[in-house]
Amino acid sequence: MEQQATAPRPLPAPVDVEQAEAALIEHYPRLVRLGYLVLPPSLGRNRRVLTAHALVQRALPRNRVAADEQAGLPVPTPRGPGGSPADPGYSYVRLRVLRSALEAGRPRGRWQLPRPGQLPPLLPQVWGLRLFPRSGGADELALDQALASLSGPARAAYVLRALELPADRDVRQVLAAAGVEDPGAAVLEADGLRTPAGSRDASLLESMEFDPCSLQARPTDLMRRRHHTRAALAAVAAAAVCGILVALPGDGWGPDGAAAPPYAQNAAAQQALDPAKLTKAAPGAWKSADRPGFTSWPARGNRLGDEELLHRALAVWARPGRTVQVTATPGTPSGPAAGPPQLLFAGEVGQAAVVLLHDGLRVVRYAESKDGGTGAAALDFARTDAADAGTATAVVVGRADNNVRYLTAPWVDDVSVRDLLKPGNAPIPLRRDADGVTDPTPSPSPGNDCNGWPALQMGDHLVTDLGELAPALLTAGAPAAARDVSGDRGRAGWAHAACHLQTMRGQGVRAVNAWPFAAQQLPGGAGTAEWTCARAETWRGAGSRALALFQPPGTRAGAPAGVVARAESSPACGARDPHVLAGVLWKAASGTWYALAAGGGDVRSITATGGVHGTAAGDRLAIPARAGAQAELSARLADGTRISTLR
Incomplete structure (x- = not known):
């Protein structure tokens, strides 16, 4: 285990304005990302973006910085092409950005003036637009929420270790130089962060979800802005005539609470x-x-x-x-x-x-x-x-502490809670009051680690919360004849698909169907693998998502199936196009690799080209292959139409 003591290091040479400016220009995106990740999440994404850019742009020294001003500033160890630059100018600017971002999250005394990061930046400034990074996937969302639960110093420690300095000694030294009172405690708190599945390689922090230099722009409320502009002009005109506006006559309905002032009489x-x-x-x-x-x-x-x-x-x-x-x-x-x-x-x-x-x-x-x-x-x-009746079973009326309460439909006679990952367990009854409001029940959290996935059984219908007002209906079977999930087979299939519902949160999903489109006998008598297509349909009719899942034999109940192909906004695997083709490389116990493929919906033959060559009649294919081989798959339907894999 690494010792907590930090060995002394020689101080770097003085840094002048030109050196710091060169480092800032060369590594500007890296510095802005660092500031964005360390700033308090309570600022909101738009404010964090602008503040991060402002902090970096204010990080230049006014003149030559003496060596004694850099006491405790370590020279970071390079980490390769994507590592922290071993440049005193970069180290100095990074420290300035880190110090300002940490100050923005520190509490302010009653009579203390705000620090630079605690006020909206004067520059850069954008009027009439909201700017925020492009959205990533469920893992990025879970990591963002996990980072928000950390203190500012711990968040800085986690980000520095993931993106800048691999050694805890260097991280503690930078934190100390940035004014953190207890760097060791910050590193320990960062160690306790539960990262989502898929973030082990630290690449999530480098994704577009956390890139404040690659932004989406959306307008503020245009209608309200226009009305406010007209109202301001009218107020100026009234002030010029009357001098002061005492009161406005009217006979409204009463106090409007949190509503904005009325802007029209219609x-x-x-x-x-x-x-x-x-x-x-x-x-x-x-x-x-x-x-x-x-x-x-x-x-x-x-x-x-x-x-x-x-x-x-x-x-x-x-x-x-x-x-x-x-x-x-x-x-x-x-x-x-x-x-x-x-x-x-x-x-x-x-x-x-x-x-x-x-x-x-x-x-x-x-x-x-x-x-x-x-x-x-x-x-x-x-x-x-x-x-x-299936998609109007309930509406969320309250959320608190990762629990959710529903108002159920009048035709729902009983409600119980199932864990989709434990298909053999009996459902647990959920109490409702006289109005049909349920007691609080656990909801799958955005950072769900797939140890359980609660769903509600409402009569014949099975629904689950995906973070929206209306829960999503879960079904099973062929796309043209999807049915409610019932029986051991349907629940066992959803036990392997449930964890992938995480990728469908917040998308306006109406229903998700799990279609077990093929069962394949594996070479060498290894058993039977299951192929499933999980397709999410949205209320708006666009933005559907389909995942092809492969489940090898011998896995425990509730183990998530592997995603081998996916498609966005595609009719494949749905009622309009009830066909699917997917493939995977699989290694037998003998050490031989095979290219496996399976199709669903009138598939009559499958052909592999590229790194693997072969054709098989029917809807399944298994041919020897090399490790890492890349194959292009196509299939021919009964009517002669050719289809390709989900993409």
């Missing part, structure tokens, strides 16, 4: 803000509906008669103020309702007052403190058009 818009005009389904409407869905849900909850709460929910939906936390699933508009929406629920859930509304296209959840409409509020949108 008869249709005003009707949508009137709690008395909310529509409600009859208590038994779902029993006679042609297709039970959210439109047939009755209104429930212990605050249905609270017009002030209902009005605040409608007003915030129409014009959310700056303190409102607004989220929406991909492809879901977050604008106001075109007319009076349907009321699904108004009641208290834990410490919050919650209102659920439905306008035919979306389910909207409004939440505030149950003590009243003051303070912050939350507004969540999820697209739910064309929902049926």
Whole structure:
């Protein structure tokens, strides 16, 4: 084990402005990434991006830096092409960036002036746009949330060790030079970070999720900005005429809570803000509906008669103020309702007052403190058009401490919790109150380590939470005849596919089907391998995702199958294109490598070219191959059509 004591090192030569400037220009993206990762996550992604660039641009010294100003600054050991540059100028600028980023996360005294990183940067500045790094996958999201749980010094220790300095001694020395009081404790805290699966090679920190130099740009609220501009011009004109604006006449509905000030007087818009005009389904409407869905849900909850709460929910939906936390699933508009929406629920859930509304296209959840409409509020949108009895089984009404509570559909008679990774275990009943609100139940967390995956059994339907308002329906079988998951075989198949649901979080997923499209006898009598295609369909009809999974024989129940191919926004493996082809290199116990392939949906022959050559009749192929061989696969269907592997 490495000793905690840090051996003294010779001080580097003095650094002048030109040397530091050259290092900053050459390694600018690396320095900005370091600042972005160490800055407090509470700043938000847009603010962190701009602040990281500002910290790096302010890191240049004003003149020649004497050696005694660099006391304790180590010369880092190079790590190869991707390692930390062994350059005194870079070391100096890096220390300045690190020190400023750490200062931004330190608490500020009551009368203490803010530090540079604690204020929005003057430059660079972007008006009318929000800038943030491109989104990565589930592993990057899990790592980002894990880093957010660390203190600033521990986060810096983790990032330095992963990207800059492999030796803990060097990390502690840099932290000490940056002003960290206990570098050893910071390194120990970083050691305790639970990293997500797939991050062992430290490449996740180098992904686009954490690259503040490769950005996406999105506008701020254009409509609200235009209205605010017009309102400001009108206020200036009024001030020029009257000198001061005392009050505005009006006969509004009452306090609007966290809603922004009204910007228009429109008869249709005003009707949508009137709690008395909310529509409600009859208590038994779902029993006679042609297709039970959210439109047939009755209104429930212990605050249905609270017009002030209902009005605040409608007003915030129409014009959310700056303190409102607004989220929406991909492809879901977050604008106001075109007319009076349907009321699904108004009641208290834990410490919050919650209102659920439905306008035919979306389910909207409004939440505030149950003590009243003051303070912050939350507004969540999820697209739910064309929902049926299977996809309208429940809506999330509350989340806290990785637990979730649902409002269940009126046709759900009983609810129980299953662990998808333990298909042989009996489900655990979940209690509901008189309104159909469940007790808190564990939800798969973004950093799920795949030791368990909870799902809800609601009658015949099996659903799971993917971080959105509406849980995703899980089905099994061929795409044209997907059915509810029932029986040992269906649950055993989902036990191997469940962990890959992590990659589908936050995508507006409506349903996920697991199709076991082939069972293949392996060469040498090694047993039978299972091929499965897991396809996620979204509410918006686009952005689907398909994964081809390979499960060798002899693995334990609940072990995740290997992903051998994937496709984005492709009809393959779905009702429109019920075909799939996938392949993998497999090593037998004898040491011989084989190229395996399997197809589903009228596949009549499979051909391998490139690094492996061969053709097999039918829907399975197994031919000897070299280790690391790259093969191109194609298959011919019964009608003569050729298909390729998922991509």
